[in-house]
Structures are given as structure tokens and as C-alpha cells.
Amino acid sequence: MIEYRSVGKTFPDGTQAVASFDLTIPSRTTTVFVGSSGCGKTTLLRMVNRMVDPSAGQVLIDDVDVATQDPVALRRSIGYVMQHAGLLPHRKVVDNVATVLRLNGTGKGAARERALEVLSTVGLDESQSRKYPGQLSGGQQQRVGVARGLAADPNILLMDEPFGAVDPIVRLELQAELRRLQTQLDKTIVFVTHDIDEAFALGDQVVILKKGGEVAQVGAPADILAQPADDFVASFVGLDKGGRSLHVEEREGRKVVVDASGRPAGVLEG
Amino acid sequence: MSVVSDAVTWLTDGAHWTGETGIPNRVLEHLGYTSLTLVMAAAVAVPLGLYIGHTGRFRGLAIGVTGALRALPTLGVLTLLTLLLGIGLEAPILALTVLAVPPLLAGVYAGVESVDPQTVDAARAQGMTEWQVLTRVEVPLGLPLVVGGFRAATLQVVATATVAAYVSLGGLGRYIFDGQAVRDYPQMVGGSVVVVVLALLLDGVFAVAQAAAGRRARPTRPATDPSSSTDPTPTSQSTTTP
Ligand SMILES: Nc1ncnc2c1ncn2[C@@H]1O[C@H](COP(=O)(O)OP(=O)(O)OP(=O)(O)O)[C@@H](O)[C@H]1O
Ligand SMILES: [Mg+2]
Numbered sequence: 081m082i083e084y085r086s087v088g089k090t091f092p093d094g095t096q097a098v099a100s101f102d103l104t105i106p107s108r109t110t111t112v113f114v115g116s117s118g119c120g121k122t123t124l125l126r127m128v129n130r131m132v133d134p135s136a137g138q139v140l141i142d143d144v145d146v147a148t149q150d151p152v153a154l155r156r157s158i159g160y161v162m163q164h165a166g167l168l169p170h171r172k173v174v175d176n177v178a179t180v181l182r183l184n185g186t187g188k189g190a191a192r193e194r195a196l197e198v199l200s201t202v203g204l205d206e207s208q209s210r211k212y213p214g215q216l217s218g219g220q221q222q223r224v225g226v227a228r229g230l231a232a233d234p235n236i237l238l239m240d241e242p243f244g245a246v247d248p249i250v251r252l253e254l255q256a257e258l259r260r261l262q263t264q265l266d267k268t269i270v271f272v273t274h275d276i277d278e279a280f281a282l283g284d285q286v287v288i289l290k291k292g293g294e295v296a297q298v299g300a301p302a303d304i305l306a307q308p309a310d311d312f313v314a315s316f317v318g319l320d321k322g323g324r325s326l327h328v329e330e331r332e333g334r335k336v337v338v339d340a341s342g343r344p345a346g347v348l349e350g
Numbered sequence: 351m352s353v354v355s356d357a358v359t360w361l362t363d364g365a366h367w368t369g370e371t372g373i374p375n376r377v378l379e380h381l382g383y384t385s386l387t388l389v390m391a392a393a394v395a396v397p398l399g400l401y402i403g404h405t406g407r408f409r410g411l412a413i414g415v416t417g418a419l420r421a422l423p424t425l426g427v428l429t430l431l432t433l434l435l436g437i438g439l440e441a442p443i444l445a446l447t448v449l450a451v452p453p454l455l456a457g458v459y460a461g462v463e464s465v466d467p468q469t470v471d472a473a474r475a476q477g478m479t480e481w482q483v484l485t486r487v488e489v490p491l492g493l494p495l496v497v498g499g500f501r502a503a504t505l506q507v508v509a510t511a512t513v514a515a516y517v518s519l520g521g522l523g524r525y526i527f528d529g530q531a532v533r534d535y536p537q538m539v540g541g542s543v544v545v546v547v548l549a550l551l552l553d554g555v556f557a558v559a560q561a562a563a564g565r566r567a568r569p570t571r572p573a574t575d576p577s578s579s580t581d582p583t584p585t586s587q588s589t590t591t592p
Contacts (some may be wrong), residue, residue: 157476169466212569213570
């Protein structure tokens, strides 16, 4: 369980990124922070592995304040997929992925083997593992970043817009893979995106944020759709202007679901 | 006109290539002073430069102090140190160290500072200790500039190590000082030529080392990587995501 207690962050230059933030993230679930650019998502995420220390309040993992933990040990125990892949340009892909394993003392051979395994999970093959990050496309680099986050099999996984530069098809595949990982391997995932559809696709709990890390609404996707807290949320999730309203039309004996502009969205079963 | 041909005659005279006062021995002495100086300067400048580059602290102070050091005339420093320490190896080596520290320090901290902050942040986020961030990321990535600092320092020290002869030590400076004493211009010019050739050779060695460091730091930048040409993936893509 990850807990934010009245957390605030003002950077040394005076920017207040987060005013006061409270949230409980249950273990073995996926929580998604969603909000527009600059609202404090990355700042909140980085408080979990102490890449940012809050200037007020506390962040607790399983009731232990992270401020009391050694940052190096903490970071090695938490998977972190960074917003800008953040790969080491002078190391081959496979060595980038093996970094945390090597830091944790895994032998070279075993670490490489594991790295190749997770690389194939994110759809990269052995020939790509021998390249340098600069030889990959932006989307491929992001997938390497995801593989690196998964490599050490951490219980907590922080993912900061990990699929932003990936094409829609691969993105859907990776989302499905992430859901599989979460349910099969019981991970606690904190995921950041500014894509509300991705948030609803992945989140058990979705946190909609406004500027300054202000919580607009927290809840399961269905609950947010059913009862948006205010106009901001309704507009953010696309409920205004009929963006998400569907209705059923009969076509040749079948019930076809149609969206507000008349485009078919699917077929109603049963 | 005759100075040049006399210098050539002096350089090609077999007698000047043997014995204690011969060119090979003077070159060895010269290289000895140079390496000793660089080791001393590195012992000061490398740890300081790494610290300043990694933490960003005392940067302003370092710029100020090295600026002041650069302004000191080496011959003046040498005279002063010789008066203080007496005749011997200490004074010239110290005077040359004062000369070598500024370019070396600048190269080291500029090298460490030049590393993309996002890369450093990523290394730290993976759980590297500060020492690991420094030795596994900042140093290898900043190495081209660090080697550049050594290159600049070496060039200056090799050229200036001639002052050792000023306080009765050896090295290639002997030809210049001894030649001047007896107005033996061919010997002075010949000695200077050897200094210049030595400096150019060393500079070449460092140029090669710097290029090698550059290839290690940015393995994908130049078209020297054989795997990149045969691969369909766009290699021109920058390392940052759009
Ligand atoms: N190191 C820093 N120093 C000063 N201000 C910062 C720093 N990091 C972030 N900020 C500011 O804090 C605010 C929140 O930034 P943050 O990176 O958390 O936003 P975000 O929600 O992740 O945005 P995006 O979706 O664009 O990634 C922004 O106004 C940003 O400019
Ligand atoms: Mg962000």
C-alpha cells in the first residue's frame, strides 16, 4: 500500500507543483494519475522512489515513511519507467535493461538472460538488444525503458507515460501485457498518462488531477463515468457534448451500439 | 638562411644523439618532467574537477582561482619557488604543476558537467549510488572533454618544461639555455625544433585517445558503427523521444 499524506512540493525556484495531496493506493492494483501537462503527475510519481522529496507531508509504503529509507536501496526495489526513456547512451540495450539486476548483484550471464526475456515481452528481439539506444526509434526506446522497469521483478512499478511514443497497435498490446502482469504477478502499479482512454483501460483506480496536484476525482473508471464529480471531470472524460454517450439501434434484427455522431461502436450481445 | 641549415646540421650530427647531453637522453628527461608534472597536477585537478562537476559546488570559486593561476608567469613562479625551496626538482615541477592545473581542472569539470542531466537523473533513478553515477555514467560520457583537458595541459607543460634548464636541471631546455649562453644559435634552434616535434607527437597521441573516448561515449554518433548501415531502423533519430 502506498499512501500520500498531505503531500506538498514547492521546488527551490518557487514553483509549487503540488499543493496538498492525499491518496491511498491499495497493493496489487493499478492506479492511474491522469491530468493535463504540468499538473504535477511526474512530481507525485517521483516522490514514491525519492527522486523528489516532498516539501510537506509524507509518502508511506506499507506504513513506512519513505523519507526514513535509504534512497538507493528504495530505488533498486521499485521499477521506474521514465517519461523520456532515460536510457544510458553508451550502453547497449541489453545492458541498459540489465542495469538494476546488476546493481542488485545478479551475475552477468543471468542478468543478460533475464534482460532478453523481458525485452521479448515488450516485443524487441535479440538483434535489437545488441544495439545502442541511439540506434532505436523513440517508440522502441520507450519499450526498452518498460523492459528495464520490469527486469528486476519489482513489487511496485512506477510508469510515467510509458507508451507515449508507441504506435496505437503496439500500445494496445503493451496495455494488455501490463494488465496480464498486474493480475498474474500481483504488482502494484502507479501509472501516469494524459490519455483518459488509457487511464480507463488500465486503472482499477483513476485519479483525475488539476493544476497543482489538486484531485478533481478519484474512483473506478465506471464510477467516474457514472457520476462525474463536476463539470471539469465531465469535460475531461469526454462526457460533455455527448462524447461518450452511446445508444442502441436495431439493424436487421441485431442491436448495434451507436455513438453520438452516429458511428457504430459495436454490437450488443445477449 | 644559415641558421636553418646550421640547425639541420646540428640536428643530424651523430654526436648530438648520444651520451648524457644527447637528444635521446634530453627527450627522456623532458618527458620525465612532463609526466611527473601531469601526475602531480592530476592528483589535484582530477578529484577536484570530479567533485565540482558532479555536485556543481564551488564552480565559481574554481573558475576564479584557475583564472588567477593562468595569469601567473611560470618563470616568475619558478624563480620565487627556487628561492624558497632551493635548487632541485621541486621548484620547476611545482611551477609547471601550477601551469597544468587550470586546463586539467577545466577539462574534468566541464566533461562531467557536459553529460545530459536527464541521463544522470535516469542513472540515479535506477538506484545507482552517487559514486556509481559518477564512475559509470558521468566519467565515461564526459571522457572526451576530460582527455581534452589532459591534452591541453600536456601541450603547455611540454612547451614550458624547458624552464627546468633555467635552474640547472636537464631536459630539452638545456640546448636553449646553454646555446644562448655561448650564442650557439644552431643548438638553440635545433633544441626548439625537438621540443616542437615532441609536442606535436604527444598532441597526436592525445587526439587519437580523445577520438577513442568519443566513440565510447557516443557509440552511435559517427558512421563508424558497422551494424547501423545495414539496419532498416532509422539511426538518425535523436535519443530523446518526441
Ligand atoms: N525540478 C523542477 N524545478 C522547478 N519546477 C519544476 C521541477 N520539476 C517540475 N517542475 C514544475 O512543477 C510542475 C509540475 O511538473 P510535473 O513534471 O510534475 O508535471 P506533469 O504533470 O508530469 O506534466 P507532463 O504531463 O507535461 O509530464 C510544472 O509546473 C513544472 O514546471
Ligand atoms: Mg510528467
